[in-house]
Structure formats: structure tokens, C-alpha cells
Amino acid sequence: MLLPIFNTQGLIEAGCDEAGRGCLAGSVYAAAVILPPGYTNDELNDSKKLSAKRRYALREVIERDAVAWAVGVATAAEIDEINILNASILAMHRALDKLAVRPEFVIVDGNRFKPYHDVPHQTIVKGDGKYLAIAAASILAKTYRDDYMHELHKEFPYYGWDRNAGYPTKQHREGIAEHGLTPYHRLTFASGAR
Template sequence: MLLSQFQNDLIEAGCDEAGRGCLAGPVFAAAVIFPKDYYNPILNDSKKLSEKKRNELRPIIEKEALAFAVCSVTPQEIDKINIHNASYKAMHLALDALSVTAEFLIIDGNKFIPYQEVPHTCIVKGDGKYLSIAAASILAKTYRDEYMDNIADEFPQYEWRSNKGYPTIVHRKAVLEYGPTIHHRRTFRVTDPQLKLAL
């Protein structure tokens, strides 16, 4: 994992999102700025870490980062502007909320809507390559998981504590049986031809 190889003389923020493919819940995004000499051998793509390890890393990231921010966009807004634009909006909101102004951005993925006039580069699978993006992926994921856990008891039939709003078979079946909640994205397809037999 690298700190950066792009703009060593600029203040650089890494950005990532969590929850893009979910049927329910907001999409979350985080932005993280580390000191230029920062190193943490444990940091990695949040998808490659256990939930316990992600939760252990979260306070470390928050303590050791020069600045960090986590923001979200609601399911209702996702339905209005689509999930791609909502993901970029969540990243922009996180960048707005940073206590230190970023001068260069590294973004996980292959697309991004430019933020103000700050230069950026997109990195496919960047959360497995760069420390600040990995940290952003962990913050976005842990904050989103916490949010889904907090609303899970209100709608237990959807089993959000285990699926976090992702389209598992159990979650899809529950939507078909009980209907969508205020937390569901109405523009997302619940059924899938490939799952027809399973449902």
C-alpha cells in the first residue's frame, strides 16, 4: 500500500464510497487526508478486512488522519439523481466537510464528477493500492454499517443487521412479501431474472 505517487507537494485526499449496490439505505462516502510520511501496514480495502478489523481501524484512522469526513445521500435523493450521481455527491459533501483543504484528489473507481477546480485522478481498485483511499473505504463502510444496524430493529423482517441493505435473497423475498420501507430505493429492481428460481 502506498501513501501516494501523484502529487507529493500537494495536500492529497483519498475518496471512496459504500453502499452503491444496496436496495436500502443511503450511500455513504468518505474523504481522508494523511500526513505525508504516514504508514500503516494493516490498512487495506475494506472488503478484504473482517468487520472486527474494520471497526478496530476506524478510530485509528480518525486519530491519525490530518483530516477526515464522512457524508451520505438519502435513498430519496438517490432515486431523484441516480446512484452514480448520488455517490459523487456524497464524495463532494465529504470533501466540503474536511477541516483541511485538499489540493489533489485520488478517487476509487474509473469515473468522477470534478470537485470544484481541484485536480483528481481515478484509480481502479484504488482501495487496495493507496492508504488514503483504503482508509476512506473503511470509514464509509463502518459508518454505513452502523447506520443500517441502527435502523434494523425497526424493520426486522429485512435482516439488515446481516445484509446491510444489500440484495440478498432473504432481503429480496422480504421486499416482495412486505413491500418497501421508507429506507428502500424505489428505482432499484428487487427481482432479478437470475434469481427467479430462488425466489
């Protein structure tokens, strides 16, 4: 069972996670979620451990139950300009900016983050499998990014983005070899795409 909150001071805590960091194409998405005090949900878990159907069902639950939630995006062009780590953090900051309730503490999946204004934060490796708010954020980031990649697939059907979400699969690499790069490909990853 995942833990409700990390901080012990009773602060309003937002969980953050991103999706799409290891992709060759598309924006990186991040979500921030504030859950009610004492919230429990035994079905919430790291989005990677859930089926797509489960993720989408849980997205509705999270959006209904959360005190506040938001999604932030950094584009492929921004990723090329500032690198994927900084773009992932930028997307998280943008998600936090859009929250209707200001968090007093932020917990982040992983081991890297930059301070968000004056709000204290804690990075937690594999946090999406430890804390409910990070698990919820991972589900929102993943499903909203998948929706976006499905839309891009309609425009560029050669790369299998409806199935691989822009990750470097065999079909994606073959699509690049045959059709070249799109405006959505991350040029800083292009050398690894061939």
C-alpha cells in the first residue's frame, strides 16, 4: 500500500512526475496532484505497472478526488534547447504553476529537481511506487502524453506512436530510416534514433 504523504508537518503536499523523458519524439509531460488529507486508494500505483485501461479509469478517479491537479508540457524544441532533464523539471514547474491550490511541500519522483519558488521539496527515487500523490501524477502525465502521441500519430502514421508513444522501438527507428525526422522529433536524440 502506498503512503499518503511524505511531509510530517501537515503541509499541503503536491506530488509530481513526468512522462516521455526517454522518447525520441514528442513533448515531455508532467503532472502535479494534491490529494485530500488522509486520502487512500489501493488501486493507485506507478503508471508503468498498470494497464492502459486501468490508467484511464484511474485518471477519472484522480481528477474527481484530487484537491487540485494540473498538467504541464515542455516541447521537443525546448528539450533540444535546454536538455531533457531541465525540460522535465520545467514541465513539472508549469504543472505546479497551474494548480488551483498552492502547495506547501512538493514530492518528486526521481533524484533531480530544481527549487520551485520558496516551496520545500523532496525527491524520492521510485516515488511513484511509494506515495499516492506521485503515483497519481504519474498516471495523469502518462495518459495525457499518450493522448497527445495518438493525435500526432494521425499526422505521422509511419512511426507507430499510437503504440510506442515515441519511445525508440524497432518500428520507430525503421520509420525514421524510411521517412526521416518530423518536426516533433528531438534533434538532440536524433543521433540515437538512427
